[in-house]
Amino acid sequence: xxxxxxxQMQDRARADILSAAATCFMERGYSETSIDDVAHAxxxxxxxxxxxxxxxxxxxxxxxxxxxxMNYAAVEPxxxxxxxxxxxxxxxxxxxxxxxxxxxxxxxxxxxGVEMHLRGATTPQQRAVMNDLVRMRSDYGGIFREVIxxxxxxxxxxxxxxxxxxxxxxxxLNSPVFWYSPRTGETRADIENLVGQVVTCAWRGLGGREEx
Amino acid sequence: xxxxxxxQMQDRARADILSAAATCFMERGYSETSIDDVAHAxxxxxxxxxxxxxxxxxxxxxxxxxxxxMNYAAVEPxxxxxxxxxxxxxxxxxxxxxxxxxxxxxxxxxxxGVEMHLRGATTPQQRAVMNDLVRMRSDYGGIFREVIxxxxxxxxxxxxxxxxxxxxxxxxLNSPVFWYSPRTGETRADIENLVGQVVTCAWRGLGGREEx
DNA sequence: TTGACAACATACCCGGTAGTATGTTCATCA
DNA sequence: TGATGAACATACTACCGGGTATGTTGTCAA
Numbered sequence: 484x485x486x487x488x489x490x491q492m493q494d495r496a497r498a499d500i501l502s503a504a505a506t507c508f509m510e511r512g513y514s515e516t517s518i519d520d521v522a523h524a525x526x527x528x529x530x531x532x533x534x535x536x537x538x539x540x541x542x543x544x545x546x547x548x549x550x551x552x553m554n555y556a557a558v559e560p561x562x563x564x565x566x567x568x569x570x571x572x573x574x575x576x577x578x579x580x581x582x583x584x585x586x587x588x589x590x591x592x593x594x595x596g597v598e599m600h601l602r603g604a605t606t607p608q609q610r611a612v613m614n615d616l617v618r619m620r621s622d623y624g625g626i627f628r629e630v631i632x633x634x635x636x637x638x639x640x641x642x643x644x645x646x647x648x649x650x651x652x653x654x655x656l657n658s659p660v661f662w663y664s665p666r667t668g669e670t671r672a673d674i675e676n677l678v679g680q681v682v683t684c685a686w687r688g689l690g691g692r693e694e695x
Numbered sequence: 696x697x698x699x700x701x702x703q704m705q706d707r708a709r710a711d712i713l714s715a716a717a718t719c720f721m722e723r724g725y726s727e728t729s730i731d732d733v734a735h736a737x738x739x740x741x742x743x744x745x746x747x748x749x750x751x752x753x754x755x756x757x758x759x760x761x762x763x764x765m766n767y768a769a770v771e772p773x774x775x776x777x778x779x780x781x782x783x784x785x786x787x788x789x790x791x792x793x794x795x796x797x798x799x800x801x802x803x804x805x806x807x808g809v810e811m812h813l814r815g816a817t818t819p820q821q822r823a824v825m826n827d828l829v830r831m832r833s834d835y836g837g838i839f840r841e842v843i844x845x846x847x848x849x850x851x852x853x854x855x856x857x858x859x860x861x862x863x864x865x866x867x868l869n870s871p872v873f874w875y876s877p878r879t880g881e882t883r884a885d886i887e888n889l890v891g892q893v894v895t896c897a898w899r900g901l902g903g904r905e906e907x
Numbered sequence: 908t909t910g911a912c913a914a915c916a917t918a919c920c921c922g923g924t925a926g927t928a929t930g931t932t933c934a935t936c937a
Numbered sequence: 938t939g940a941t942g943a944a945c946a947t948a949c950t951a952c953c954g955g956g957t958a959t960g961t962t963g964t965c966a967a
Contacts, residue, residue: 496914510814514726517954529956530916539955602722643892650874651867651896658866680855684863684900708944729924741926742946751925 497535497545499525505546505588513543513595540609547596547616550589554623557582562626568633569640569691575627576656576685580678583660590660593620624653631689641690648689655685709747709757711737717758717800725755725807752821759808759828762801766835769794774838780845781852781903787842788868788897792890795872802872805832836861843901853902860901867897 503524507516518539522528536542561574583590597620599605600613628649634640642648659681666673687693715736719728730751734740748754773786795802809832811817812825840861846852854860871893878885899905 493913512724512726512810512814514724515814518956519954528916531914533956534914598724602724602727642896647889647892648896651870651893654866654870654873655863655900658863661866662862677859680859681863684854684860687899687902688867688896690899705943730926731924740946743944745926746944 493535500532500535500542501546501549502588504542505550505592508543508546508595509588509591513599518542540605540612543592543596544609544612544616546589546592548619550586550593551616551619551623553586553589554579554582558626567639568630568637572627572630572634573682573686575630576682577678579627579656580659580681581674583657584663584674584678587660587663590657594657594660624649627652634689634691639691651688652685655681655688705747712744712747712754713758713761714800716754717762717804720755720758720807721800721803725811730754752817752824755804755808756821756824756828758801758804760831762798762805763828763831763835765798765801766791766794770838779851780842780849784839784842784846785894785898787839788894789890791839791868792871792893793886795869796875796886796890799872799875802869806869806872836865839864846901846903851903863900864897867893867900 500521504516504521507521507524510516511520518529518532521542522532525531532542536545557578558575561571561578564571564574596613596616600617603610605613628645631640631642631648631652632645635642659677663677712733716728716733719733719736722728723732730741730744733754734744737743744754748757769790770787773783773790776783776786808825809829812829815822817825840857843852843854843860843864844857847854871889875889
């Protein structure tokens with residue numbers, strides 16, 4: 484069988500389009516991005532995109548899903564680590580923030596998707612897909628929710644309402660998606676330091692004790 | 696002179712349009728909102744809107760400006776209060792969060808405007824107006840920045856980078872704009888409690904000591 | 908070698924929307 | 938009382954962008 488190579492090439496073709504689309508959605512928003520824009524960013528035409536995706540909404544959903552899969556993959560290694568919950572939280576939070584930075588175009592698109600879903604700006608069948616994706620994101624939030632609840636039980640976090648605390652925590656951890664942009668001559672250590680400040684801010688916000 | 700009444704009526708007519716437009720922009724975004732949508736929300740037609748605003752961009756800018764003016768007005772009473780800076784910060788932060796809730800449609804529009812500006816999705820002349828508005832917002836951020844710097848000098852706040860701290864703080868204080876929605880039977884005390892949790896989270900994030 | 912299909916490009920249609928041009932109504936004022 | 942203009946509504950145009958229908962090229966299998 485020589486099907487393995489074509490399949491990989493197809494995945495590659497899709498991945499290239501997804502990446503270009505994510506950047507366009509980040510830079511221009513959903514409605515302001517035309518299929519022609521995405522095609523132009525690829526040095527191609529509409530035909531290429533409509534060959535791999537059924538519609539603009541389908542393309543958008545695919546970027547959304549890819550972004551969420553990246554998030555799951557990023558925190559997966561730390562979910563079931565032994566020890567105190569607050570320790571797991573710190574690892575997961577760090578991985579999450581780092582992911583916001585390295586896959587910013589996809590994460591911005593995820594954000595756009597959530598906003599659109601809250602506004603209900605979709606067709607009935609597309610809405611089903613979006614419901615699935617938003618649930619996927621909600622479940623992802625649930626992972627963190629469980630951890631901070633456990634950490635509170637263990638006396639490491641202090642907060643009133645769990646839902647509000649989780650909202651505020653995610654707001655903080657996601658924020659680099661909006662204001663981070665790479666600086667010239669930026670080192671790995673610079674980014675680590677930045678991520679550290681964000682995680683610390685969220686940690687404090689959750690009522691975590693000051694680390695030494 | 697009987698001009699006083701017509702002028703007030705004109706302001707009123709503009710204010711009604713601004714309010715309807717803010718709600719539409721919040722619910723649908725900029726591009727997804729048509730002038731016909733805004734007109735329909737008013738029980739009117741396009742003619743009414745184009746009689747008071749030169750273009751869709753002009754209408755949007757006006758909503759943006761109105762939102763920012765509300766913010767300035769909200770924190771103004773506390774800016775120059777005597778005492779420690781962290782005390783002023785708490786008053787200002789409280790007023791700001793409350794403003795995010797009570798004028799949510801306008802604040803969402805402000806957010807949309809900032810996003811659009813960062814993407815540079817405007818015509819040259821419209822860009823001049825947007826530059827002015829974004830500067831207005833930047834100055835508003837500067838007010839808080841001064842206060843948290845002062846509070847750090849006074850030993851009440853602890854954080855590394857001022858810009859990052861200010862970004863994270865605003866992210867937290869603004870967040871209700873995205874997830875708050877009024878509940879049935881909600882009392883004034885409920886809202887105050889909610890605002891309190893948000894302010895406390897930001898306070899902690901800035902490294903403020905635990906209040907008794 | 909040929910035919911079949913994937914992977915595009917090109918050309919076109921058509922609905923929606925910003926903006927305009929032109930009524931229409933009503934109040935005010937000389 | 939008639940003229941004037943503000944405050945709209947109505948009717949229309951021009952254009953942009955999603956989607957489709959159709960052409961073109963290269964590759965692989967029989």
